[in-house]
Amino acid sequence: MASTPCDVAPKSKASLEDDQPHLANSLTTNMTNKVETMIWQGGTEGHLDMIDQTLLPNEMFRIECRDVETVWEAIKMLRVRGAPAIGIAAAYGVVVGLQTVNDETEAFFARFDEVTAYLATSRPTAVNLFWALDRMRRKMDSVREDLSVAEIREKLLVEAKLIHEEDRKMCHSIGAHGADLLKGVKGVLTHCNAGGLATAEYGTALSVFFTAQDQGHDLHVYVDETRPLLQGARLTAWELMQRGINATLICDSMAAQVMREGRVQAVVTGADRIAANGDSANKIGTYSLAVLARAHGIPFFIAAPSSTFDVTLSSGDEIPIEERSSTEITHGFGRQTAPTGVQVYNPAFDVTPAELIEAIITENGVIQPVNEENIQRVLNYV
Ligand code: MRU
Numbered sequence: 001m002a003s004t005p006c007d008v009a010p011k012s013k014a015s016l017e018d019d020q021p022h023l024a025n026s027l028t029t030n031m032t033n034k035v036e037t038m039i040w041q042g043g044t045e046g047h048l049d050m051i052d053q054t055l056l057p058n059e060m061f062r063i064e065c066r067d068v069e070t071v072w073e074a075i076k077m078l079r080v081r082g083a084p085a086i087g088i089a090a091a092y093g094v095v096v097g098l099q100t101v102n103d104e105t106e107a108f109f110a111r112f113d114e115v116t117a118y119l120a121t122s123r124p125t126a127v128n129l130f131w132a133l134d135r136m137r138r139k140m141d142s143v144r145e146d147l148s149v150a151e152i153r154e155k156l157l158v159e160a161k162l163i164h165e166e167d168r169k170m171c172h173s174i175g176a177h178g179a180d181l182l183k184g185v186k187g188v189l190t191h192c193n194a195g196g197l198a199t200a201e202y203g204t205a206l207s208v209f210f211t212a213q214d215q216g217h218d219l220h221v222y223v224d225e226t227r228p229l230l231q232g233a234r235l236t237a238w239e240l241m242q243r244g245i246n247a248t249l250i251c252d253s254m255a256a257q258v259m260r261e262g263r264v265q266a267v268v269t270g271a272d273r274i275a276a277n278g279d280s281a282n283k284i285g286t287y288s289l290a291v292l293a294r295a296h297g298i299p300f301f302i303a304a305p306s307s308t309f310d311v312t313l314s315s316g317d318e319i320p321i322e323e324r325s326s327t328e329i330t331h332g333f334g335r336q337t338a339p340t341g342v343q344v345y346n347p348a349f350d351v352t353p354a355e356l357i358e359a360i361i362t363e364n365g366v367i368q369p370v371n372e373e374n375i376q377r378v379l380n381y382v
Contacts, residue, residue, distance in 0.1 A: 082198020194270025278354030279316025
């Protein structure tokens with residue numbers, strides 16, 4: 001179960017480098033508007049079925065996770081990614097991981113500790129992972145004295161399904177609150193992927209755009225490609241096109257020019273972890289967008305569910321930032337694009353200070369201005 005650094009490796013040849021139109025077209029016709037990132041199949045002895053996001057947009061391939069190692073690898077390699085989706089996958093991963101042990105009480109509880117500790121090593125930044133594992137533990141602790149192991153397995157599966165279903169609802173509420181903030185906006189910019197693929201369904205930042213569209217608001221969404229793993233180009237552009245939203249792909253370095261030309265009147269992104277003071281970690285490049293937005297007088301919004309807040313951290317300085325393999329930069333999608341032996345720094349996330357965030361859109365409402373007091377109030381902690 002040791003953690004090893006690894007790269008995002010496409011599973012088959014017909015993958016990210018293969019942009020043949022017939023593949024993209026067959027994908028479009030096979031897909032409904034709903035992106036079911038994950039589906040649990042069966043009862044407590046069932047398995048987790050998920051889209052392998054490393055293959056999108058050219059290939060729709062689902063993976064069957066029948067052991068916890070496969071779930072761990074899927075999270076680590078970004079086959080499933082995006083903070084809420086990682087949490088959901090981890091919750092189901094606990095159920096799968098417990099299948100290898102029989103109903104002997106001590107062995108079962110020991111395995112629970114082993115599986116949750118293991119899953120916690122998959123990725124460090126998105127707090128939803130730890131939030132979901134903690135919820136699974138609290139569920140187990142609440143029933144361990146009174147129920148048989150077989151019954152506890154059932155309760156844990158129900159809890160994982162609840163986490164999944166609640167996220168679906170949270171996304172729709174975020175969309176409703178966020179759409180109101182975009183009244184009068186024609187162009188909007190987003191970064192990375194905070195859509196249905198990154199959540200149970202519908203997304204956080206993209207949910208705001210989907211809801212605005214459902215309300216008859218024609219938005220033009222500019223999509224940062226999101227170096228180095230291109231979640232914007234591969235996933236967000238794809239999701240927006242699936243829903244018929246006007247989407248224009250740009251390189252990350254073009255954002256300032258797009259703002260200067262007056263093409264966007266708002267920026268909306270997701271988040272991976274939000275500290276008590278509102279400092280927000282999200283995909284690398286988000287912080288620069290917030291700085292640019294401030295320089296151009298454009299509001300910068302974060303859309304995130306309450307499961308993304310980590311009020312145990314007083315500021316963003318305490319958020320652990322994942323560093324990923326150098327080959328994601330030197331050998332993006334298989335081709336070497338930098339000299340052999342070059343030094344590389346590859347932080348996967350950055351932290352946007354609260355003072356650059358106009359508002360945080362949650363399922364409970366909008367936090368504006370962004371400060372500790374308003375966070376506590378909107379999240380109902382006080
Ligand atoms: O490395 P990733 O693809 O998991 O990063 C994802 C993001 O940064 C998303 O913006 C964030 O998790 C919010 S998803 C609703």
